[in-house]
Amino acid sequence: MKRFLLLILLGYGNLFSLILLAQIQQPGRVLPFQYPGSKTTPVIDLLFNDERKAAGSGGEKAMSRHKNEEFAYTTEVQYNYLNAGVWDTLENGWKIWRLGLRSEGAYSLNLIFSPYRLERGVRVFLYDPAQQTIMGAFTHVNNKPFEMLATEPVPGETVVVEMQVPPFVTIPGKLGIGMVGHDYSGRIRSARSKDGWFGTSGACNPDILCFNDSLISTIRHSVVRIVYAGKERCTGVLLSNTRNDAKAYLLTAQHCLRTEWLANTAVYVFDYESPYCSGPDGRNHKSISGGTLKATTDNKLDFSLIELSEDIPFYYHPYYAGWDATGLATRGVFCIHHPWGDVKKIAIDDDLPETGNFGEGYDFNTHWHVADWETGTTEPGSSGAPLFSSAGRVIGNETGGDAYCENSVDDYFQQISHAWEDYPDSVNQLRYWLDPFKSTLQTLRGYDPYEAFWKTGDTLANVQREDPLFLSGAGLSWGYFAGHNSGYIEILAERFVVEGHKYLMGVDMDIARSYARSDTAAITVAVWNGMDYQAEPIMQETVPIIDFVRDTKSFIEFDSAVIVRDTFMIGFELVYTLPCDTFAVYHSLRDAGNNNTAYIVKDGRWIPMDDPSAYDLSVSLSLRPLIYDSLPGIPGYLPPVITENLMVFPNPARGGVWIAFREMPPGEVTIKLFDVTGHLLWIRTSPDLTNPLFVPVNVPIQGAYLMQIITGQYTENQKLLLLK
Numbered sequence: 001m002k003r004f005l006l007l008i009l010l011g012y013g014n015l016f017s018l019i020l021l022a023q024i025q026q027p028g029r030v031l032p033f034q035y036p037g038s039k040t041t042p043v044i045d046l047l048f049n050d051e052r053k054a055a056g057s058g059g060e061k062a063m064s065r066h067k068n069e070e071f072a073y074t075t076e077v078q079y080n081y082l083n084a085g086v087w088d089t090l091e092n093g094w095k096i097w098r099l100g101l102r103s104e105g106a107y108s109l110n111l112i113f114s115p116y117r118l119e120r121g122v123r124v125f126l127y128d129p130a131q132q133t134i135m136g137a138f139t140h141v142n143n144k145p146f147e148m149l150a151t152e153p154v155p156g157e158t159v160v161v162e163m164q165v166p167p168f169v170t171i172p173g174k175l176g177i178g179m180v181g182h183d184y185s186g187r188i189r190s191a192r193s194k195d196g197w198f199g200t201s202g203a204c205n206p207d208i209l210c211f212n213d214s215l216i217s218t219i220r221h222s223v224v225r226i227v228y229a230g231k232e233r234c235t236g237v238l239l240s241n242t243r244n245d246a247k248a249y250l251l252t253a254q255h256c257l258r259t260e261w262l263a264n265t266a267v268y269v270f271d272y273e274s275p276y277c278s279g280p281d282g283r284n285h286k287s288i289s290g291g292t293l294k295a296t297t298d299n300k301l302d303f304s305l306i307e308l309s310e311d312i313p314f315y316y317h318p319y320y321a322g323w324d325a326t327g328l329a330t331r332g333v334f335c336i337h338h339p340w341g342d343v344k345k346i347a348i349d350d351d352l353p354e355t356g357n358f359g360e361g362y363d364f365n366t367h368w369h370v371a372d373w374e375t376g377t378t379e380p381g382s383s384g385a386p387l388f389s390s391a392g393r394v395i396g397n398e399t400g401g402d403a404y405c406e407n408s409v410d411d412y413f414q415q416i417s418h419a420w421e422d423y424p425d426s427v428n429q430l431r432y433w434l435d436p437f438k439s440t441l442q443t444l445r446g447y448d449p450y451e452a453f454w455k456t457g458d459t460l461a462n463v464q465r466e467d468p469l470f471l472s473g474a475g476l477s478w479g480y481f482a483g484h485n486s487g488y489i490e491i492l493a494e495r496f497v498v499e500g501h502k503y504l505m506g507v508d509m510d511i512a513r514s515y516a517r518s519d520t521a522a523i524t525v526a527v528w529n530g531m532d533y534q535a536e537p538i539m540q541e542t543v544p545i546i547d548f549v550r551d552t553k554s555f556i557e558f559d560s561a562v563i564v565r566d567t568f569m570i571g572f573e574l575v576y577t578l579p580c581d582t583f584a585v586y587h588s589l590r591d592a593g594n595n596n597t598a599y600i601v602k603d604g605r606w607i608p609m610d611d612p613s614a615y616d617l618s619v620s621l622s623l624r625p626l627i628y629d630s631l632p633g634i635p636g637y638l639p640p641v642i643t644e645n646l647m648v649f650p651n652p653a654r655g656g657v658w659i660a661f662r663e664m665p666p667g668e669v670t671i672k673l674f675d676v677t678g679h680l681l682w683i684r685t686s687p688d689l690t691n692p693l694f695v696p697v698n699v700p701i702q703g704a705y706l707m708q709i710i711t712g713q714y715t716e717n718q719k720l721l722l723l724k
Contacts, residue, residue: 077179086099115148151267195343201342208336236385241320253303321394331352333368349370371410451694456629479582490573491601495569504626507570525570541559653697670683
C-alpha cells in the first residue's frame with residue numbers, strides 16, 4: 001500500500017498533533033520536490049578553503065584534554081529569499097521559495113538561520129532532495145529574541161530550504177542562512193542508523209538501559225546531547241532549583257558553551273537512547289534549538305548554566321536532576337553522557353573521587369579526580385556531562401582528562417561546590433539561579449514535574465492477561481495470520497472503542513517474530529479514527545524491524561500525542577520484498593460471533609479477520625494503546641516569596657494544583673477535597689514530598705471547592721474554583 005506517505009505530515013488538514021519530528025515543529029507538509037510546472041531549484045556549491053578546514057578539524061583543541069568533539073567545518077554565508085533561490089506561485093495563491101546548498105563529500109549538512117523571525121502563517125522546511133529526511137514546519141512559534149534558529153543535520157551532500165508564504169502575507173519576515181556546517185567526520189554510518197553518530201563510541205561503554213536500577217532509570221532523563229556552532233558536540237544536564245518550577249536550566253562545560261552566541265546556536269537533544277541494552281539506534285527527534293547563557297566564568301571554573309529558549313514539553317520526559325554543593329564526595333559515583341554524540345552511555349567508579357587539579361588555567365584544585373573507571377569511560381563528546389553521587393545528585397560536570405576505553409584513567413569534573421558561589425557576581429555562579437529563595441540549602445533532590453501525570457495513563461486491551469497467546473498460520477503456504485504471510489496482506493489493525501475522546505501516546509505490542517533481511521526493513525505503525533479506511537491515518541510511525549526482539553513486549557512511543565474518538569483502529573503496515581522479512585505479533589482466539597476485533601485491508605476497505613473472505617478466524621491482536629484523559633501544561637511559576645504557611649496555585653485551576661510550602665513539612669501531608677455542601681470527595685496522602693507538590697484534581701462539575709491540607713504542624717483550608 002502506498003497510502004502511507006513518506007512525509008512528516010502532522011497536524012495537516014483535520015489531523016490533531018502535539019509532537020513533531022526533530023526539534024519543536026509545527027503542522028505542515030512539503031511540496032513534492034518536482035511537481036507539474038515547478039521551477040528548477042537552484043543549488044549553490046559551497047567551498048571550504050584549506051584554512052577553514054584546518055580550523056574545523058583540530059587546531060588548538062588537539063593540544064587540550066577537553067572532551068568536546070568537532071565533527072564539521074563551518075562557513076559563514078549570506079543567503080536569503082531576496083538574493084538567492086527561486087520563487088514560484090501556486091494556483092491557490094501560495095508563494096514558494098526554494099534554495100539548495102551542496103557541499104561535496106559531506107555526510108550531512110546543518111544550518112543556522114540568522115536572522116530568523118517569521119510572520120504568522122509562514123512555514124519553513126529543510127530536506128534532502130529525495131525528501132527522505134524532512135524537518136519542519138518551522139514557523140513564527142520558533143521565533144526567539146536573539147533571532148536565530150539552529151537546526152539538526154540533514155544527511156547527505158545537499159540540503160534544500162523551502163519557505164511557504166500564504167496569500168495574505170506580503171512580507172514573510174526575516175529568513176537568512178547565516179552559517180552552514182559540513183559534517184566531515186564519517187566515523188560509522190549504517191542504513192540502520194537514525195542518527196549519524198550512533199555506534200561511534202568505544203565498545204567499553206554500556207548503554208544506559210543495560211542497568212536495571214530505579215535511580216538510574218529516573219535521572220537518565222536529565223541528560224541532554226548538545227550540538228553547537230554547527231560543528232561540535234558536548235553533553236549537558238537539566239538541574240532543579242529550589243522553586244521546583246521546571247525552569248529549563250541546563251549545566252554544561254564552559255569550554256563547550258562559553259558565549260551567548262554559542263548557547264544561541266546550540267541544539268539540545270533529549271532522550272537519545274538505544275531502546276534496550278546493546279540495542280539498535282535510538283530516536284533523536286526530541287530537541288530544542290537555542291538557549292541563553294546565564295552564568296559562567298572566563299576559564300576560571302569550567303561550567304556554563306544555560307536557560308533553554310523554550311519550555312520543555314512534557315512528552316520529552318524531562319527530569320530536573322538534584323545537586324550537591326557541599327563538596328563532600330561519596331563512593332560509587334557515575335557519569336551519564338553522550339560519547340562522540342552516540343546514544344546515552346554510563347561510566348561507573350566504585351571508589352571515592354578526590355579533589356584534583358586539572359590545570360590548563362582553571363582555578364587550583366577545583367575538580368573531582370576520577371582515578372579510574374570500573375565500568376565504561378568518557379570520550380570526546382562527553383564534555384559537560386554530569387558526575388552523579390551515589391544518591392543521584394550532580395556533584396560535577398566533565399572537563400576532560402586522559403581516559404579512553406583501553407586506558408580508562410584520570411578524568412576530571414568541575415566541582416559544583418566551587419561553581420556554587422566562589423565568585424560573587426550572579427553571572428559567575430550557580431547559587432543565584434538554582435536557589436532563588438536564597439535558602440541555606442546545599443543539596444536538593446531531583447524533580448519530575450510530570451510524575452503524577454505519567455501515572456494516570458490507561459492501557460486499553462482486547463487481549464486480557466489470562467488469555468492464551470497464539471501464533472497461527474495453519475493453511476498458509478508460509479508466514480502467520482498476524483504478520484508477513486503468503487497472502488501478502490499488507491495492513492492489519494485492531495479495533496478499539498472509547499467514550500468521547502482520549503489522547504493516544506503510543507502502543508504496546510507483543511512481538512512474536514522479528515527477522516529482518518536488511519537494515520532498512522521496517523513496519524509502519526498507524527492509527528485511524530473511525531472505520532473509513534479511505535480516510536488518512538491520523539498518525540504514522542515507521543519502526544525498523546531490527547528494533548524488535550521476538551517473544552518480548554515492545555512499546556512504540558509516538559512522535560505525536562493524537563486525539564482518538566469513539567471507535568479507532570491501530571495497526572501496522574508490512575512491506576514485502578524478496579527474500580521476505582518475517583514480522584508478526586501474537587493474538588488471542590475469540591469465540592465465533594461478534595467477538596472478533598482484528599481486521600485486515602482488502603479491496604480498499606477494512607475486512608474483519610473472521611470474515612470468510614479473510615481468514616475466517618475470530619481473533620484479537622495483542623496491541624495495547626496507551627491513552628490519557630487529558631494532557632498537562634507547563635508547570636506554573638511561583639512568586640518569589642510565600643508569606644503564609646503555604647500557597648495553592650493556580651486558582652482557578654483545571655486538572656490539578658500546586659501546593660508550595662514556605663518550609664518543607666517534616667512528615668507526610670494529607671489532602672482532603674470537599675464540595676460546597678461540605679461533602680468529602682476524596683482523601684490523599686503524600687508521604688514522598690516535593691516542594692511544590694503537584695496534586696491532580698479532576699472534577700465532574702465546575703465550581704467552588706474547599707481543599708484542606710494537613711501537616712504535622714498545621715491545617716490550612718483553601719477555597720478553589722475548579723474547572724471541568
